[in-house]
Amino acid sequence: MLPLALILKAGGHAVAGSDRALDQGRTAPKFDYLRSLGIGLYPQDGSGVASPGQLLIASAAIEETVPDVQSAIRLGAKRMGRAELLAELFNAAQTPIGVAGTSGKSTTTAMIAWILHAAGMDPTVMNGAVMKNFASDKALFASALVGKGGAFVSELDESDGTIALYRPMIAVLNNISLDHKSMDDLRTLFGDFIAKAHTAVLNIDNEETMRLAPRAARAITYSIDTADGDFGAYDIRPEPFGVSFMAIDYRGDEQIAVALKMPGRHNVSNALAAIGAATAAGVPFVRAARALSSFEGVKRRFELVGEAKGVTVIDDFGHNPDKIAATLTTLQEFPGRLLVMFQPQGFGPLKKMKAEFIDCFARNLSPGDVLVMPEPVYFGGTVDRSVGSEDIAAGVRMRGRKAEALATREACGERLLSLAGRGDRIIVMGARDDTLSVFAAALVDRLKAR
Numbered sequence: 219m220l221p222l223a224l225i226l227k228a229g230g231h232a233v234a235g236s237d238r239a240l241d242q243g244r245t246a247p248k249f250d251y252l253r254s255l256g257i258g259l260y261p262q263d264g265s266g267v268a269s270p271g272q273l274l275i276a277s278a279a280i281e282e283t284v285p286d287v288q289s290a291i292r293l294g295a296k297r298m299g300r301a302e303l304l305a306e307l308f309n310a311a312q313t314p315i316g317v318a319g320t321s322g323k324s325t326t327t328a329m330i331a332w333i334l335h336a337a338g339m340d341p342t343v344m345n346g347a348v349m350k351n352f353a354s355d356k357a358l359f360a361s362a363l364v365g366k367g368g369a370f371v372s373e374l375d376e377s378d379g380t381i382a383l384y385r386p387m388i389a390v391l392n393n394i395s396l397d398h399k400s401m402d403d404l405r406t407l408f409g410d411f412i413a414k415a416h417t418a419v420l421n422i423d424n425e426e427t428m429r430l431a432p433r434a435a436r437a438i439t440y441s442i443d444t445a446d447g448d449f450g451a452y453d454i455r456p457e458p459f460g461v462s463f464m465a466i467d468y469r470g471d472e473q474i475a476v477a478l479k480m481p482g483r484h485n486v487s488n489a490l491a492a493i494g495a496a497t498a499a500g501v502p503f504v505r506a507a508r509a510l511s512s513f514e515g516v517k518r519r520f521e522l523v524g525e526a527k528g529v530t531v532i533d534d535f536g537h538n539p540d541k542i543a544a545t546l547t548t549l550q551e552f553p554g555r556l557l558v559m560f561q562p563q564g565f566g567p568l569k570k571m572k573a574e575f576i577d578c579f580a581r582n583l584s585p586g587d588v589l590v591m592p593e594p595v596y597f598g599g600t601v602d603r604s605v606g607s608e609d610i611a612a613g614v615r616m617r618g619r620k621a622e623a624l625a626t627r628e629a630c631g632e633r634l635l636s637l638a639g640r641g642d643r644i645i646v647m648g649a650r651d652d653t654l655s656v657f658a659a660a661l662v663d664r665l666k667a668r
Contacts, residue, residue, distance in 0.1 A: 219277055220248065221344050221362030222304055227255055228364035234258030236266050236286055245652040251358050264289035271295070275303050278378040301380030304344060304372065309385045311342070312368030315495055316384050318411055319392030319427075320404075321540045322488045323373040325480065326392060328516045329492035330371050331363060336509040337501045340367035346375075347535070350514035369499060376407050388498045389415035389434075390491050394426035395540045401426070409433045419494040421487060422447050438498055440490035442483060449490045449503075454483060456551050459522055461486055465493060465510075467503040474507045480515045482548035518655060520545060524662035528640030530554070531665070533658040537563045537649035539571060539578035545645070546582035554643045556587040559630045561648035562594035562607060569605040576610055580617035588637060589614060589621040590630045595650050627657060635664055 219235070227233045234257060239245050241262050249259055260266030264285035267274055274290040277300045281287070290297050308314045317327045324347035331343040332351050343349070343363035352360035374381050389412045394404050409430045412418035418434035421427050422441045431437055441447035442454065445468065454463040459479070463486050466473040478485055489510050496506040515521070523531040532549075536542040542560070549556055560579075562568045568575065579589055591607035607623040614621035624630050634644055646658040 219275075219300060220252070220359060221346075222275070222300060223252065223257055224255070224362040225307065225342065225344060225364055227257055234260060234266055236260045236262040238262060239652075248359055248652065262286055267293065267295060269293065269295070273298065275300055278380075299380065301375070301378070301383055305380070305383035308344075308370050308372050309383075311370030313370070313388070313499055314384070314386050315369060315371045315388040315390070315499060316374045316381075316386035316411070316415075317372065317390045317392070317491075317495075318374045318376060318381060318408060319390070319421075320395045320538065321544065322392040322484060322491070324516055324535075325485065325519055326390060326488045326491045326495075327371055327373040329489060329510060329513055330390075330495050332513045333492060333496040333501060333506045333509045334367070334369055334371065334499065335363070335365075336512070337496070337505060339369055339499070339501070340365035341369035341371050342367070344370075344372040345516070346373050347519065348517035350516060351512075353517075374411075376404065376411075379403075379407060381407050381411055384411070384414075386411070386415045388417050388419065388495050390419040390495050391427050391430070392421050392488065392491055393424040393540070394430075395538075405430065417498045419491055419498065421491065423487065438494040440487070440494050442487050442490065447490075449494055451486050451490060454486055456483070456548070457481060458552050459520070465490065465503075465507040467497075470503065472503050474504050475511075476507055477511045479513065481520055482544060484544040484548070520548065523646075523655075523658045526662055526665035527638075527668065528642075529638045529665050530643045531658055531662050532643060532645045533655050534645055534647045535649055536560075536647040538567070539574040542575075542647060543578050543582050545647070546578075549643065549645065550582065550584065554641050556583065557634050557637055557642055557644045558583070558587065558589045559627075559634060559644070559646050559648075560589060560591050561627060561630075561646075561651065561654065562591070562610075563649040563651075565594045565596065565603045565605065568594055568607070568610065569602060572605055572609060572613070576613035576617065579610070579614045579621065580619050583614070583619045585619070587620065589619070590633050591621070591623045592627040592630050593623075593625070595648070631657065631661060631664075634661065635668070638665065 267289035270293045274297045328349040334341040413433040422439045439447040440449040451463040462477040493506045518535045521533045536545045611621035611623040
């Protein structure tokens with residue numbers, strides 16, 4: 219919602235809003251930033267919706283019972299979903315570039331944004347994460363970029379089916395794996411998505427993605443595992459907080475060295491996806507690949523928070539089995555015990571993917587590693603709470619790995635600090651809760667003080 223508000227405000231619209239987090243006193247800096255831009259903030263009690271001439275935009279998480287929604291209904295004010303409004307802006311652009319898939323969307327979107335910006339194309343960008351290259355004292359939460367060029371780059375969400383609203387000229391599909399919807403539903407949604415595009419950029423290392431390739435009118439492919447794609451990578455050299463590789467355009471037989479400031483083979487794959495999309499938008503291969511060496515990354519994607527007393531603390535957005543596995547795989551390439559705190563993003567995903575979460579941690583944790591879990595994020599609303607963190611921890615223990623479920627996040631913090639010793643790495647994982655970054659920073663401070 220925040221990047222959408224930023225884009226609308228920059229477009230000259232009067233923008234105001236409400237949020238449960240505001241009422242609950244969470245993430246104050248984010249709300250201070252919105253106020254500094256002239257965006258009005260109201261309690262979520264209906265007082266912000268006072269005229270039938272207003273347009274109420276609500277995310278998929280907002281129930282009909284929320285007072286703002288009830289006020290809009292009572293006044294007869296027009297209502298739209300977040301995705302509906304974003305789709306209107308996206309579809310109206312000269313060159314709409316949509317980034318989809320189960321994992322890697324935010325990073326790939328930010329990479330494309332940086333390449334187009336470096337190429338002088340001045341894109342508009344809608345992202346689900348803060349893009350470090352565009353963050354500054356005046357743009358603390360740079361998850362949006364408002365440009366004057368024809369390109370509109372957006373991360374697109376399939377979780378509620380609204381990906382069907384978008385008409386991309388260039389469609390990027392990184393990967394498909396179980397997340398919010400069934401595999402059959404995902405195949406339909408993503409297949410329809412790439413079928414609409416003039417050009418689809420596809421990851422041939424992902425079997426599910428390639429099953430949909432025949433639906434693309436024109437495909438650009440990439441791979442880090444084979445030389446069968448249009449774009450590839452070799453001589454991949456992992457580092458603790460980066461990765462270098464040779465990017466190659468097999469079509470023109472060009473290649474260039476790239477040094478990413480984000481680690482992991484999965485980010486090499488994301489980089490090739492971004493290069494593919496940028497070349498489809500008219501950026502030459504070498505120029506696109508070269509820009510990635512100055513790409514600073516996105517917030518909360520394997521982000522080094524700090525180091526104290528020989529203990530490294532990392533903040534990561536991993537919240538589904540695919541993302542968590544990518545981060546843990548990257549970490550396991552280097553020495554040091556892993557102390558993982560995973561805060562599930564909700565009770566619903568935990569129930570839907572219980573077996574996949576257990577398998578993910580059991581496969582990717584070493585015998586000496588420790589997983590601690592508080593209960594899932596819950597800020598209100600109606601949800602089935604029958605599966606909790608202990609169900610996951612018990613399953614991981616049954617598979618021979620160390621896992622604990624504790625009542626609160628604070629208790630998890632105490633447990634992590636009691637375990638941490640020189641050479642250990644603490645990883646804070648989870649989504650939907652901006653205070654996780656505050657929690658991670660506090661761990662560094664407490665390590666320094668002890």
